[in-house]
Amino acid sequence: MLQLNVIREQKDQVIERLKVKNFDAAAIIEQVYNLDADRRRTQNESDNLLAESNQLSRQVGDLMKAGKKAEADDLKNKSGALKESIAKLQQQLAAIEEEQQQLLVQVPNMPSEKVPAGRTPEDNEVVFSHGELPQLPDSAKPHWELAEQYGLIDFELGVKLTGAGFPVYKNKGARLQRALINFFLDRATAAGYIEIQPPVLVNKDSGFGTGQLPDKEGQMYHVTLDDLYLIPTAEVPVTNIYRDVILDTAQLPVKNCGYTPCFRREAGSYGKDVRGLNRLHQFDKVEIVQVAHPEKSYETLEEMREYVAGLLKELELPFRTLKLCGGDMSFASALTYDMEVYSGAQKRWLEVSSVSNFESFQSNRLKLRFREGKEKPQLAHTLNGSALALPRIVAALLENNQGENGIRIPKALVPYTGFEFIN
Template sequence: MLQVAFIRDHKEEVIHRLAIRNIDATEMIEEVIVLDEERRMLQTKLDNTSAELNTISKEIGNLFKSGKVAEANALKEKTSQLKDDKNSFSEQLNVKTDALNDLLYKIPNTPNTIVPQGNTDENNEEVFREGAIPKLHENALPHWELAKKYDIIDFELGNKITGSGFPVYKGKGAKLQRALITYFLDKNTAAGYTEYQLPHLVNEASGFGTGQLPDKEGQMYHVTGDNLYLIPTAEVPATNMFRDNLLNEDDLPIAITGYTPCFRREAGSYGAHVRGLNRLHQFDKVEILRVEHPNRSYDALTEMVDHVKGILNELKLPYRILRLCGGDLGFTSALTYDFEVFSTAQDRWLEISSVSNFETFQANRMKLRFKNKEGKTELCHTLNGSSLALPRVLAGILENYQTKDGIQIPEVLIPYTGFDKI
């Protein structure tokens, strides 16, 4: 969440930058400032009352030691009122603090100044494109038809077992899926990311820490009996490993990667744009995450973008990179680059990765800090990216690598699959 001190000192800038998201935040920001002033006033009263109580308590002790019992008892009556005042100020402070935090949780991150203005994905800016779009044979098929033809993914069986959006991978389809996961992890660890195996469920505090709660509560599967949530992305458990941590500057940067299944309660819709692997409730994803010094987090963002580019170049898939506009920017992000692979059989772009810098937004919620060289405490910057989300990468491979007599396997994956064709 945004830092109150920053809001207080840069009110107009915060309002202006939130306007890039098409949000008129004037009223919310004014309310934050008022609540903060009231909270600070109550904190001052509480501190002064506590200090006075301590002073009088010491004085009472000295009076009793000196045998001045009457004077000591007179002061004890005064402490009774001060204790009542202290409890009252404490209760009022808790109410104001909760109200302030509830409001701050509803305010999204301020976009970076280079985020383009706009309401929809049509306003996103293309900043890079790579790879020639292949020319397919006349009877080329979309991936869901290829999956059925070569018996590598069974959507109907998944629907029988669980419901729509839970495919079953079979035979060479399962091996190709596993090959992609291993390949992505190998590329990430070779680039300096430490691999972690992470929990697939998180507690409520973790959801709040990375910003999925309360913003995306309806999109997460909730295990009500234990008040746990199935993860929508490895970002949630990975980032929350550092919740409430105080790091040293020398600990930075921290770079980690992990593979997890992901679970999302997407709103139901129909049509080719959500068929097959295009939109799932359960899917596999390999994530990269960085905890960075604020001075170099945007250099790290560039490095992460270049890393994902390198993977897609090796897979030889046609792709483009978009800088998301304010209206399409995620709640917690200050700047996001989306990668999209071109699905030749569907004649459309499919999002396969988002690489984002959250600046201090998540770190402030999680109290993730570091001690700088001067001994002062600062908030870290957090970043994460898909490296990569598997369903649409797999769809892109099936569709773009199809031939009249099968599906070629990208050369870089053959050592992982053990076969070069489906």
């Protein structure tokens, strides 16, 4: 959520910047701006009347104590008259605030100045690439065939148990999952991230805090009986740890990581793109989250990007880093890097990580602040990134490393899998 004072002071710049996200904010921002003036005027009036009323009450108390009942009754009547106008003003105020909030939550975060303009994924900027694209023979198989051939993943069984998009991992497939999770967590904790094991069901407040609610209600599985949501990413619980928290500057940056299964309804996606592991309803992911000082958050973003790149190098996967254009960025992000690995048999790039700086967009919703000495608390910046999401990593590993002896496990992973080949 954008900060009101930013809209108040830089209305036109806000509208201008949001155009980079292809969001026409003029009408809505203008409305928020006007409501803000209304709100302040109304609060001022209301506060003044309340002050008057409070003073009357104090006088009544004094008069009662002094035994001057008649005079007290007089003031009581006066106070009663005030009450009506106060109630009316407060109703107005509440209505204005409600309307303003309702508009404000619809406005996406402003993209950083570094964000390139653009509408589609084609407009994303490749800022880094690493590794040679694998040259596979024509007989190379896509990962879903390999998974079946080696008995690693049973998609059909998942359909039986749950439905499409809920694969069952078996044997070395299951072991590979566990190896990757441990590998990612070990690397993250070695890099200074504190390991968190959060709940995978969250309440509405948490969903709102990180921006999933109300905007993306349909993306999450909703357990209506208890009004809880299955998390689409560990970002939600791990960031919400700091909801309504005021940190001390010395505590920054906060670095947390966590492994969780992630659940996404992915309503409306079908077809070739979602074949095999490419897009699932349930998948595993290790997430890294940081809470940073506003002046340092872009340094932090680069650090996180480097960190994720390091993981991909260790896994010996060819990858590229994209700086997302305005049109392809998420609602809450100010700047996002996507990391894509090349999947040799499908011959396509697969997104395996998204590293974003949300600046104060989430913290404004979360009321996540920090205090510098005796200064007033100010909003911190939040960042997060996948490090990493498993399914597409598995897809690329299987496809790129297939050979006559089976599928080769990258060296860094062998201590975790306990085997060098899947055959």
